[in-house]
Amino acid sequence: MLIDPNHLLTELYAISNVPTVIWIDEDDRIVRPNGVAFGTDMFKDFTGVEAGPHMDAVRRWVRGGELPIVADEARRAVGDLSSDEVLARLHFRVAAQARRRGDDVTARRHFALAGELAPNDFTIRRATMPLVGGDPFGQEFFDLYQDWQRAGSPYHGLSASDAT
Amino acid sequence: MPSATIISDVVRTVEATPAEGRLLIAPERLDDAIGWELKPQGLCREDTCVPVRDRAALFQGDDLDLSAVAAVLGRPSVIDAEGGIAALAMDADGRRQALDSLRAPSFGLDDLDGNPHRLEQWRGQKKLLVAFASW
Numbered sequence: 001m002l003i004d005p006n007h008l009l010t011e012l013y014a015i016s017n018v019p020t021v022i023w024i025d026e027d028d029r030i031v032r033p034n035g036v037a038f039g040t041d042m043f044k045d046f047t048g049v050e051a052g053p054h055m056d057a058v059r060r061w062v063r064g065g066e067l068p069i070v071a072d073e074a075r076r077a078v079g080d081l082s083s084d085e086v087l088a089r090l091h092f093r094v095a096a097q098a099r100r101r102g103d104d105v106t107a108r109r110h111f112a113l114a115g116e117l118a119p120n121d122f123t124i125r126r127a128t129m130p131l132v133g134g135d136p137f138g139q140e141f142f143d144l145y146q147d148w149q150r151a152g153s154p155y156h157g158l159s160a161s162d163a164t
Numbered sequence: 165m166p167s168a169t170i171i172s173d174v175v176r177t178v179e180a181t182p183a184e185g186r187l188l189i190a191p192e193r194l195d196d197a198i199g200w201e202l203k204p205q206g207l208c209r210e211d212t213c214v215p216v217r218d219r220a221a222l223f224q225g226d227d228l229d230l231s232a233v234a235a236v237l238g239r240p241s242v243i244d245a246e247g248g249i250a251a252l253a254m255d256a257d258g259r260r261q262a263l264d265s266l267r268a269p270s271f272g273l274d275d276l277d278g279n280p281h282r283l284e285q286w287r288g289q290k291k292l293l294v295a296f297a298s299w
Contacts, residue, residue: 002273002281006171009295011253012262012269022268024291028283030266039294062290071266080260083240090242090251093171097249106247127297136299 006093010123011086014078014156017122021054023061031067033078034157069158078157088118092128099131108132120148168248170197170230172239173272181227182245188227198252200237202228207236214238268293 009015013022015034023032036047037054044050060066069077081089095110111128118124125144129136148154168180168187178197181188195201201208202222206215214237216222222232230250234241238255253259254269262269272282283291 002275004273004295006175006251008173008271008273009293011259012271013293013295014259014263015295019294019296022293022295024268024283024293026288026290028268028270028287030268033266037294058292075264075266078263080263083256086240086253086256087242090240090253093251094242094244094247094249097169097171097175097251098244098247103247106244106249110242110244123297126299130299 006096007089007123007127011081011089014081015123016085016118016120016154016156020157023058023067030074031061031071032069032158033074035077036155036157036159081156084117085121088114088121088124091117092124095128096131120151120154122148166248168197168245168250170250170252172198172252173254174199180230180248182248183224185243185245186224187230187243187245187248187250188224189230190227194228194233197230198233200233202233207233 013034017036019036019038020034021032021037022030022034025031035054036049038044038047038049038051039055041051057066057068061068091110091114095107095114098104098106098110111132114124115128122144126136126141128134129138129140134140153159165179166181167177168182169175169177170180176197178189178193180193180197189197191202199209202216203213206213208214216236222228222236231241231243234252238257240253240256241250243250259269268283270283272280274280
């Protein structure tokens, strides 16, 4: 298990929510880009995503090399980050570093700027909640989720319906 | 001399001076700060050099303005000079090219015990990169 305290992967792989799973082949090529997937059905009733189909698809890939998506589709599946979304990640990193130093004033200012720049990005908005004393499983999360749905459920990557 | 933490693909702490919202770095410290050096042929890292059209624009007095250097490298930046923290994105063109090519971007991260790992160490094997949060 690797730790990504500055959310570098969210920039490198254009990740806007987790959990997300990326399949990378033996030659370090992405053969299935970012997509919603869960290891269990714990949150199935909330997300509507079952773990089984993805796990079965992983087994077919590992055992037989079968891919659920062709290269052209994989290339189109993950929209690049906007310049605001990139800046949001930078503000988040500055905020997280300030918080590690105990500079809560600077941290809160940059967390707020990050959220304004990427209002529908869970790796920014939801990740900020516990770092500023909020509850990532509380009402503010459900408010964020509702706002995200109203905005058309924007997401970088394969959607839950075509994630396998 | 005050210091600043600069977050890019790695995190580095270097001597840097805040000045009117800018972070100023001595040219000889630039390599320590972001892994690039200012040479006669431009900003260079290993075998790669980026030409600098307006060299004077990089400087504030004798020191380099980190945001100006980042701009020449095509890397968006956020500088909190008074807080002594800066964050630099990877270059925007490089990120787009990586997504288009489906080449998995390289990265290095530590595990729970602090041991460093890089994506390349698993070359030759299929990999599931599972990103999740404890929230």
